[in-house]
Amino acid sequence: MFNYLKYMLTVPRKFILNWAIAGGLYLVILPLAFANSSVESLLIDTQREAFRGMSENDVMMNLLGISDWDNVFTLEGMVTTYVMIPFVPILIGIATIILLNKLGSKAEEDGTFEFVASLPMTRSTVYFSQAIVALFFGLFVTFSWTNIMFIPIATMELSQTLEYAPLMKATLQGALAGVSFGVLGFAAGAYTGKSSMAWAFGGGLMALEYLSNSLQSTNDLFLWVDENISSFGAYGNPYQDGLASGDLLLVLSKIFLFLAIGFIGFRKRSLNLR
């Protein structure tokens, strides 16, 4: 299993490093913008102008993951609303599906998986090794992003700052939401051997939960989905309130349920080789 994990990290290493570093470098812009009062003023004025009309439109605000529009004029507000929700879960979900497709269902379709399948490993070993990558890739990338972003916060005198421990709690909750979509994509791909199914299920659930989160005020069904099953809805406000065990349990339950379903399908099916 260890050597297969090494293979799975070696083959797509550029993809993994690009995702882990590039996102963090982009995020560094946020604290740096708050390091300079004139940039901060420009940023806030521009935002205020942009949000002036939107602030009365709940749906528009919710699409951006914003529940309190005054809050987005702060570094804390930007990171814990814009960034952690909805963009981290969406990006991590997409990246996880791409990576696990490369290692799993897409690899079956294009034939690269035939080499792996010929190695002395059981289907269970292959599946659980891939599941480990599916679980930890999203966590690794998101923690990498926020830690790179934290470098100027930790090393420079900024007019606004973030606390490390609450930020890591928010990172964990945001990353787990993304992992839940990515893992469903992985599981659907493993169950069927078709990469299109990974996108249909992983992307489909992400779209449904994102819309439910954004449109919860317009429809009882969306409200129910957001409150009871949505990984977006389970985000809460971990930066201020800490991690909520109920929210964590919901997302972790979804992840392990999806993994179990994928395993049932992958264990005994014919590979989808061309």
Place this chain on the structure above:
Amino acid sequence: MIDIKDLTMKYKNGKGVSNISISVQNGEVKGLLGPNGAGKSTTMRSLMGFLIPSEGILKVEGIDTLENPVDAKKIIGYLPGDPQLPQNLNSKTLFKLGADMRSHSTDYAMELAEKFELEIEQSLKELSKGNRQKVALILALLHKPKALILDEPTSGLDPFHQRTFFEIIKKFAEDGASILLSSHIISEVEKVADSMAVLKDGSKVYDETYETFSIQAKEDGEDLEDAFFKFYDRRE
């Protein structure tokens, strides 16, 4: 020994293989012949456990490849019909990963790379089809398996390296390995195989020693290719 008994594996479109039984003794090289779609790759992929057959017993050295895939694959070297390899690695890295996953050293892989005159530092995406075929062959052979399942092994190889490949295969057979290799071409099988099985539309239509086949062809006054084409009613 490779032992396939009563293999039936059907795809959703109804194609596949029916009731195929083939055995390859230790030290024997068996050619699996047939045109595209005859069922050669399906037979080999079923034997590897990639495809789940509806019926059949598939064993290598007495180990059921479906029931005990880990032990079976430890002693099998498998070459896919159209080997696709991770493009961003070079051969040396891939041999190391392949050897590590088999808890084996890369010594034999390096020896084979030298025989095949392979540039091991070159990225796989820069390699020609023939060179990628050599990499896939080396990956199949690097752990010195007791059974070889090779799907169109000479595809893309130039005549010089085809000869190298046949020499390697003969050495494996001398050392007691059982070898099942597929091909479209009778002349290729002629160079290396002791026996041959012919597939047609998913069924086995012939299974004899190569000597028996060639004697029969001679008695019928046919060249080998014509005798082979007769299985498919395609003789000119």
